[in-house]
Amino acid sequence: MESNSKKILIADDEPDILEIVAYNLSREGYQVSTAKDGDDALAKAKSIKPDLIILDIMMPKKNGVQVCEILRSQPAFNQTLIIFLTALSDENSEVKGLETGADDYVSKPISPKVLLSKVNALFRRIIKEPDSTVISIANLEIDPVKFEVTIDGNPVMLAKKEFELLHMLAAKPGRVFLRNEILNQVWGNDVIVGDRTIDVHIRKIRQKLGVDCITTVKGVGYKFDL
Amino acid sequence: MESNSKKILIADDEPDILEIVAYNLSREGYQVSTAKDGDDALAKAKSIKPDLIILDIMMPKKNGVQVCEILRSQPAFNQTLIIFLTALSDENSEVKGLETGADDYVSKPISPKVLLSKVNALFRRIIKEPDSTVISIANLEIDPVKFEVTIDGNPVMLAKKEFELLHMLAAKPGRVFLRNEILNQVWGNDVIVGDRTIDVHIRKIRQKLGVDCITTVKGVGYKFDL
DNA sequence: AGGTTGCCTTAACAATTTCATAACCCGGCA
DNA sequence: TGCCGGGTTATGAAATTGTTAAGGCAACCT
Numbered sequence: 001m002e003s004n005s006k007k008i009l010i011a012d013d014e015p016d017i018l019e020i021v022a023y024n025l026s027r028e029g030y031q032v033s034t035a036k037d038g039d040d041a042l043a044k045a046k047s048i049k050p051d052l053i054i055l056d057i058m059m060p061k062k063n064g065v066q067v068c069e070i071l072r073s074q075p076a077f078n079q080t081l082i083i084f085l086t087a088l089s090d091e092n093s094e095v096k097g098l099e100t101g102a103d104d105y106v107s108k109p110i111s112p113k114v115l116l117s118k119v120n121a122l123f124r125r126i127i128k129e130p131d132s133t134v135i136s137i138a139n140l141e142i143d144p145v146k147f148e149v150t151i152d153g154n155p156v157m158l159a160k161k162e163f164e165l166l167h168m169l170a171a172k173p174g175r176v177f178l179r180n181e182i183l184n185q186v187w188g189n190d191v192i193v194g195d196r197t198i199d200v201h202i203r204k205i206r207q208k209l210g211v212d213c214i215t216t217v218k219g220v221g222y223k224f225d226l
Numbered sequence: 227m228e229s230n231s232k233k234i235l236i237a238d239d240e241p242d243i244l245e246i247v248a249y250n251l252s253r254e255g256y257q258v259s260t261a262k263d264g265d266d267a268l269a270k271a272k273s274i275k276p277d278l279i280i281l282d283i284m285m286p287k288k289n290g291v292q293v294c295e296i297l298r299s300q301p302a303f304n305q306t307l308i309i310f311l312t313a314l315s316d317e318n319s320e321v322k323g324l325e326t327g328a329d330d331y332v333s334k335p336i337s338p339k340v341l342l343s344k345v346n347a348l349f350r351r352i353i354k355e356p357d358s359t360v361i362s363i364a365n366l367e368i369d370p371v372k373f374e375v376t377i378d379g380n381p382v383m384l385a386k387k388e389f390e391l392l393h394m395l396a397a398k399p400g401r402v403f404l405r406n407e408i409l410n411q412v413w414g415n416d417v418i419v420g421d422r423t424i425d426v427h428i429r430k431i432r433q434k435l436g437v438d439c440i441t442t443v444k445g446v447g448y449k450f451d452l
Numbered sequence: 453a454g455g456t457t458g459c460c461t462t463a464a465c466a467a468t469t470t471c472a473t474a475a476c477c478c479g480g481c482a
Numbered sequence: 483t484g485c486c487g488g489g490t491t492a493t494g495a496a497a498t499t500g501t502t503a504a505g506g507c508a509a510c511c512t
Binding site (some may be wrong): 160196 | 472480
């Protein structure tokens with residue numbers, strides 16, 4: 001399949017893991033690159049522009065979470081998929097990882113099968129997301145084509161920015177979006193607006209929906225949760 | 227499939243051109259893919275089956291003319307539209323291009339506007355299917371063959387533009403049409419008319435129909451809703 | 453040809469809606 | 483208590499859209 005010409009970047013400081021993961025992924029037809037620490041990962045990410053980045057949480061130079069945050073704050077990597085590799089020991093890392101904008105995580109010791117299936121799953125999920133898909137979560141529906149939000153079938157009128165913001169959050173339920181990411185995607189990275197502006201829009205959405213589906217993650221950002 | 231979700235494949239070895247063209251086309255609602263050389267273009271063409279292919283004449287691997295010839299020799303790409311991008315220098319290429327089976331050409335440096343208008347023009351020329359389907363929603367009927375609108379059986383006289391506009395909206399109830407899309411489909415993208423023009427026509431339709439079936443989505447466009 | 457009619461576009465102004473901010477409130481925490 | 487991050491609210495400016503009237507133009511009729 002042509003769809004397998006996706007580029008994947010793997011960052012880990014253990015050569016063994018790098019090798020085994022790279023081998024398995026490339027055998028599936030992916031175009032694999034590797035990085036051996038945080039800085040290396042950032043550099044390679046910029047030059048290669050991968051579709052998916054697999055980041056070890058614990059790495060020299062910069063750890064996975066830091067790398068992720070840096071990437072996510074850049075518009076070019078808004079859409080890039082990110083998977084964390086976590087050692088079993090640091091349990092909190094998993095949560096923290098997803099909160100920082102990762103799309104999934106895999107805990108060590110790594111099972112190639114598990115990793116592969118997660119990778120494939122992520123791509124499958126993304127590929128059918130040409131912005132024309134209706135997002136439907138519980139009793140909430142978001143239709144980007146009709147530009148319409150309904151809750152229990154009853155239409156809710158949202159303004160443009162409100163809609164875009166909600167759509168962005170709901171597109172990846174549970175994932176936290178940094179304030180920067182939100183600004184970049186909804187407002188455009190060249191526009192400069194105050195921080196309170198986001199709050200106000202969040203508020204209006206919460207108010208209009210009547211359902212509390214947007215969770216604040218203090219010091220980080222917002223996420224959609226129902 | 228949306229009639230406007232036409233798939234376009236762009237092949238050029240200069241990333242800048244690829245990016246700017248892709249951006250402009252996707253903003254018009256097209257589904258855009260890119261290829262960076264001749265072989266890539268052939269592969270992508272086979273897997274994606276685009277409706278239109280934009281080929282740079284000078285590319286690595288295989289040049290545009292070669293790609294075109296190969297494509298044209300296959301039944302599957304008999305109908306596919308092809309546009310060449312030519313550098314000013316090779317004047318002969320233009321002729322050669324058209325002779326090889328291209329439908330049009332655009333010379334570099336590329337003006338997004340020119341390219342867009344040619345793309346739209348090609349699609350309009352092809353799409354000419356007279357849509358003989360009668361649209362019937364609730365007590366409203368739109369007959370493109372008779373060029374007639376009736377409401378509860380009573381005929382309503384609409385002018386040409388009014389009719390086309392209503393027909394476009396009603397063909398996909400609920401879906402929002404951007405002002406740009408409306409301009410392209412009803413007016414033709416090479417025509418330059420003020421923004422208020424659309425409003426005025428919308429108003430006349432609303433007025434003549436007497437029923438409020440067109441909803442304004444501020445900052446976005448209009449949609450048919452009953 | 454001269455006159456009539458209806459369509460299309462614009463300009464100008466009114467009405468609406470959206471949006472960004474400032475100012476203030478509140479709770480958690482050191 | 484004082485600070486920090488976030489929630490609320492009110493408000494005016496800015497962006498969009500609605501409305502109306504008027505003129506150009508082409509088709510049609512006599």
